[in-house]
Amino acid sequence: MPVAVQPGGSRGAELRALFAWPRVLDRIRAVLRNGVTTFVVLTVTLWLMPGVRATDVVDTMGLVVQVAVVGAVLRPLLLAGVTALGGWGAMLLGVVAQVIVMAVALELDPSKRLSGWPTVGVAALLAVVCAAIFDWMVDSGTEDTFLKEAKRLMRGIRRRQARQDGARLLTLRRPPPGTEPGLLVIQLDGVSEPVLRWAVRAGNLPTIGRWLRSGTHSMRGWHTGLPSTTPAAQAGILHGSAREIPGFRWFEKETGKVMVSNRPRDAAVIEPRLSDGRGLLRDGGVSIGNAFSGDATISLLTVSHAALPGRSARGWAAFMASPFGFTRALVLGVGEVFTELHQARLQRRRNLQPRVSRSGVFLALRPASILLRDVNVSLVAEQMARGAPVVYCDLVDYDEVAHHAGPARPESMLQLESLDRMLGVLERLGPEAARAYRIVVLSDHGQSQGPTFRQRHGETLEAAVARFCAPDPAEATSALAEREAPKEPEVRRSPVAPVLVVPSGNLALVYFTRFRERLDRERIDAVYPQLIGGLAGHPGIGLVVVREGDGPVAYGAAGSHRLVDGAVEGQDPLLPYGPHARGDLLRHQDARHVGDLVLISAVDPVTSEVSAFEELVGSHGGLGGWQTEGMLVHPAEWQITQAGLIGPDAVHRQLLEWLELLGLRTRDEEQLTAGEPVEVEDAVPLSTDRDGAAARLSPSRDG
Incomplete structure (x- = not known):
């Protein structure tokens, strides 16, 4: 809505608001903070630079003023350039924007303590990094500086919108x-309801805890x-089409391709x-950081729309150009790398089990997740200022770390x-x-912990499957093809195994990639007679699901369902997987594109651990443990009408x-009659029920 002067307002009232003592005090504090930060950073930088001649404090204070003046002139120009470039250009210019400001200020230093652009450039880079570290230390790891920058961005956007709408601009408040x-x-991402x-309850989440204890929200x-995966969950949550995705990865017999849902070119085909x-x-609506768009009007950092934000995303440009944006995230990310190295070493020294290797690509994922989180929040702030009616944003930090460290x-944490x-x-x-936003917090799945299949059984799943296959599958395949003649040929050459x-x-x-159609048990046994029985009897596999003549059957070591x-028949193999397993x-x-066979690893009866078929100590995708227990935090007065919230x-x-x-x-009219029957379920006080009862933390019980 336009921002216009209210009737009866006056310029005098605006001036009084501008020079009100609290606002003046805030500005004085900000100026002093920036001045002290710059002075400390420049002093340290000049001390670290070899060959720089010593000067007195007055000279350094003069250089502080120089930096402030240069920043006031250059930063708006650099921000305009970053905004105009958009995408990768914004990222590249944003990386060097702060260095440019500092380098120009050092080059213009009247005392000429530094000479030559290479020396000035190194000093400027060092000063920017030191500034980010100093700011983080002063804030004690809080998000205060990030918050202030986000507020400044939002106010600028709303004033700009007011100008575009032709309203009289409120420039003074x-x-x-x-x-x-x-x-x-x-x-x-990946946060289970029990976690x-x-x-x-431990008091470690003050924001969500305050919402629940005060009764504004329920959980x-x-x-x-x-499958309990992000792509399947977002296909359902954003599009209502969860059944289109059988796993995080799958094979499509029609095209002979393995699809990976977080690969942009595959996500673009899937959406x-x-x-x-x-x-x-x-x-x-606006999609930020998701796998799919949900038919959003604006999609930012969405995998299926693989592109960096363009010129219209001012939040992207502001984040890249701000000293409290990209530079801050970069410094924090480097700190995360050292933290990760220390935490991994600690796990090894304590011989903590289960555990997996936490080196390689994961070392890059930790700082990248911090950068993505801050960018996403900056983009959300921009859309809040623009007045987007609904914004859906995925924050992946916890999920990435929990995969390698363990969910709890x-x-x-x-x-x-x-x-x-x-x-x-x-x-x-x-x-x-620009709107009165209500906040809903949810997860797409949880995570289950356990040693990997390879760690527990000394072989990969691929090796186990190979052991149970016929010695010469090519001969068995040809025999099956001859037996089914003169039917339309089912056998084909495939570029994969x-x-x-x-x-x-x-x-x-x-x-079974040589067959165009999904095979049932009779046909699988004809090709690989030991495979299904061997897999069902393997101690690491809890379920083998295969089609038979009267429908799919789940086999375990001692029975079938x-x-x-x-x-x-025999012992029910679904019992360890909970009451929803059959459905x-x-x-x-x-x-x-579901597999000819579907395998689920066994659940440990004592610890409820599962073994991932990948090298992950925290996993999700199948059944067992907390991986299927998502959470939903919503305004307490909003009713839950979808009975059970299944799927x-x-x-x-x-x-x-x-x-x-x-x-x-x-x-839409057709949606009014679609879906399953529902019943109204009001929010109730916190219970120990973990199967989906509404929950609210009561002050009398937890406060």
Whole structure:
């Protein structure tokens, strides 16, 4: 909405607001802070530079003024350049923007303590890094400076919008907060409901804990189903199409390709299969950092729209050009690398089990996740200032660390605490926003811990499958083809292995790539007669699901479970996987491109640990443990109408209803009759039930 002067206002009132003592005091503090920071940084930098002649304090103070003047002149120009370039250009210019400001100031230094652009450039780079470190130390690791920069960005955007709308611009006071409703949906990737509940009760999440204890929000669990992966969850939450995705990776027999859902070119192919044009974000919504767009009007850092933000994303440009943006994230990221090295070494010295290697690519992922988190929050702040009706943003910090450290280990919980601080930042940005935003926090899945399949059994799953295959599968394949003649040929040449194992956590899809159609048990036994029985009897495999004549059957070491009618022979292999296992497996069998065989690793009966078929100590994708226990934190007065919240499609329908409640969505006619019957379920006090009861932390019990 336009920002205009209220009737009866006066320039005198605006001036009084501008020079009100609290605002003047805040500005004085900011100036003093910046001056002290610059003085300390320049003193340290000049002391570290070899061959720099000593000068007195007065000269250094003069250089502080020089830096301030140069920054006041150059930073607006650099920000304009970063905005104009967009994308990679913004990133490259943003990286050097602060160095340029410092280098120009040092070159113009009247005392000429540094000479030559190479020396000046090195000194400028050193000064910028020292400044970021000093600012972080002064703030004691809080997000205060980041918050101030975000507020400055939002005020600038709203004033610019007011000018474009033709309203009289309020240049002397900040725009008033918006009154129309808006919705922020923040996804904390991989955070299970039990982990979140424990962290809140321990007092480690002050923002979410305050919301729950004060009664403004309620928390409940939701069951993710199979596969318990981010792409499947977001296909359901954003598009209502979870069944289109059988795993994090899968093989498509029609094309002979292995699809990887976080690979941009594959995600771009997958999204049109999910979208019917009526996704969660279609009505002016914004997708930030997600796998798929949800039919958003604006998609930023979304995998299926593989591109960096363009010229219109001022939040991207401001983050890159700000000394409290990219430079801060870079310094924090370097610190994360050293922290990771120390934490990994500590696990090895304590012989902490289970554990996996935490070197290689993961060392780069930790600083990258911090950079992505800060960029995402900056982009969310921009969209709040612009007045986007709904924003959906995925924050991945916890999930990345938990994969390698373990979902409940101290280093993972530290990442969760940092995400809680970011939720506090978004809450404090509310007064600057163009709408009155309500916040919903959810996860796409949880994580389950355990030693890997290779660690526990001394071989990879691929090796185990190879052991149970016939010695000469080519001869068996040809025999099957001759036996089925004169049917249309089923056998074909394939560029991949004849038996392809595609893992996603403790879920694995097995494909017989020489056959165009999905095989049932009779045909699989004809080619590989020992395979199904051998896998079902393997101590590391809890379930082998295969199609038979009367429907899919799940086999375990001591029994089987026919999924269509629930008939059990021997010991029920589904018991360790909870009450939803049969429904999860049945729905998964309807997914496009599901494997000829579906494997789920065994669940430890004592610890509830599962073994990933990948080298991850914290995993998700299959069944067992906490990986299927997602969480949902929502305003307490909003009712849960989707009974049980089973599957991401149910979460999609629930979010649609809340958008309608806010007046941000009009449901299509055909959607009014779609979906399963629902019942109203009000928020209730916190219970120990972990199967989906609504939850609120009561002050009398936890406060």
